Amino acid sequence: MPTILPTTRHELGLLWSARPAMAGLLLAGHAVAGPAVRRVPGIGWVTADPVVARAVLQDHRSFTILGEGGVGDLWTQILGDWVPDLFDGPGHHDLRSRSRELFTEASSAALVADAWGSTLADAGDAIRAGDAVDVARLARVLVGRMMVSLLGLPAPEGAGDPWPDDNSALAAFATGERLATVALGTAGSTRLSPAQIATARGIVEELTAGVPEGWKSAPPDRLLGRCRELGLGLQETTGLASLLMVAGTETSASAMMRTTALLVDTGEQHRLLARLREHAPDRDAVHLGAPAASSGSPLAGSLPAGSLPAGSLLPGEADPIENVVREGLRVTSPASVIGRGVAQDVEIGGAHLRAGERIMLLVWSANAAAGPFRADRPYVRETRQLWFGAGRHLCLGAALARAEIAALLRTLWSDGEPLRVVRRRAQRRVLIPSYVELLVARERRQS
Template identity: 50%
Template sequence: MPVAEDLAPLARERRLSLIGDGLGRGAEAHEHRLLRAARPALPVLNWLGQFANPIMRVPKLGWITADPRVARALLNDPEHLTLLSEGGVGHLWAQILGDWVNDLFDGPGHHDLRTRSRELFTERTSRGFVERAWGDRLTVARAVFEAGEELDLADLSRVLVGRMVTALLGTPVDPSRGDDAYREIFATGEELASIALGTTADTVLPPHKVEAARAIVERLTGHVDAAFADAPEDAVIGRCRELGLSLRETKGLATLLMVAGTETAASAMARTAALLADSGEQHRLIAAPEHRDDAVREALRVTSPAPIIGRAVLAALEIAGRTLRAGDRVVVLTWTANNLAGGFRIDRPYLPQYRQLWFGAGRHLCLGGPLAKAELGAIVDLLVGDGRPFEIVSRRYGRRVLIPAYASLVVRKRRDA
């Protein structure tokens, strides 16, 4: 654990202005409005985060930190912090799925699950998943877009993510319904995630929410019982079986993937498009396409689609000169922390103190990180792969959603290009 002396200089350094340098006023304003529309408390939390350097106690909320090193230290400390007790996401899931998830989410079963699923999303398998799940639909979108037609990128993102879930989990869909079938899959994942809305300060779910969530989980993973024995190895269910996961673990992981990888990914896709256009960085990217992967990394940093990560303190610990006691809650402000480094720049060098804090850190580091990056890379290619800039025709922010996202973002190729 870092001690106060290590962190004090960092704290001084960070009397910051949020997303200060060069993101572009327009881009900055849109990101702030988007966060406010999603959850009015978020901008307040982010503002408070400026003072949570390295860590600060807020009545009713607990400890908040926007310091990347403190955040990483906390997320890397499973001895003192857990996501299972009240205040953590595991606490929510244990109420919905049953106490058995405690082992899978944060107990010895979690280590086993992560070890077995290590190869699930590598750079190579992720590119393959994107190709398989999106290929045809992306080709159609690209043809329409490059011909100068308008494209609602927020809607397309939801459709593409719905296709990804279907491909990964083998969820049955009626192909005759076209995009609508995938919109529905996405909406179901969103519904499940929305059950966590309003739980920033309290993770005890009322019985009606538990019941509703259980029904959704059954709708999403009910098919796994029948599919488990023969599911192909190139999708998640069959891979899980081959990796030695039980049926129950596989259903648990399927639910987790659905919840963790739908709204976050769709949010990042449309927000990346908005950032590229609003900041003007798309022109620099067109001139220097070798920065494509850096642009993806920067978009993930600046959007940080999972803006907060919650934990509960299991046993007292000292960090940054403060004592956190058993039962306290900790909120890592990932969005604020990540944006302290400055605005969206496609050529910003890799920032070692951040690594990929937008995907968390430690044992719960996002399992789908490589997949999210492959998805975003494909979206960047769709937007500027032909070397021509695009513009935003209209936008609407999502209201009262767990993950801040565009409800609609209509883009088209610039006519003067």
């Protein structure tokens, strides 16, 4: 039986600050018993059932990402009439087949190491020195750097060297955030006003200004060069770039800061540290992965093969950090709802849906039902990885997102010391719940 409060009060506070009405819907989805699919006035059909949600995402005939209710509807209005093919038609299939190898486990690890290495090293040093680190800012800087690096955003005139500096990375992140904010208020309808469309187009142009040049001349080991080598045209590459920015910025930053807070707030950091200690290659070593090059990078799994903790890890998960990444994604579910238009009359979860209606999948509620945050929670079969969606639109950047979250957690808990939250502030009126500020520091100062 789910309890009324499925997660920490800080997490609930974040949901509430971001979108109070949505928070209410998500909590109701979690707490209210009744039919798996029901109608909510002003919203349409909703479900918090993970099995039904997955069935909707996998039934591409009956449900569409393009129609009213789906995110493709927003993109079509913003980017133009070529979007439907790229989003859901044969062009989408082609795009997905070609882009499959953009974000593999290996390429994601390399992207993270390349774009984040020095910033994470500095953050690790600060934590070890006993300083407080603002993980909310850090996550934005990191994700902003990733955007700049992925999209090859050109350095503006007079920009400092090395490019980007923290402020430029924060500016890139803020621009992506502004774009996502256009979607605020589309819970009831995905139709945008002409003013919203004009704003969104301006932001996309700003963000993708460097794409034509990058697509033409970036080396094949950069994303834009890779797109060209994979045979993606400039229009497809620009579309993909815009998509990456919106899909992969606030979501990742949100998961990074919230998983950090959850580990502290639930006390599960102690379980994580114990697991890491138990399975560390050298039991006397307190340094579990960072900082020195000699003890391995915080960007990579710190445990040698053969010393893996048994039980809750999935095949391919290198260590207990990855278990925590999976659990953090489940409990935070940054993309807390996924919308679809109903393309043809269909019966699902005992309800009869008519073509032209919309359904909202309460992904957060579906995932939260498995129970509170636990650092060693095993795989949950019902939800699988619903936080990344399912079916043909399953998150393209899932491996990158996991690598990003893992890299941050490894940095923060690298030396085996528990952390505390010094100060925090929730962000108001945003699509994806997050902190404006999340200051963390070691629980005790080093002697």
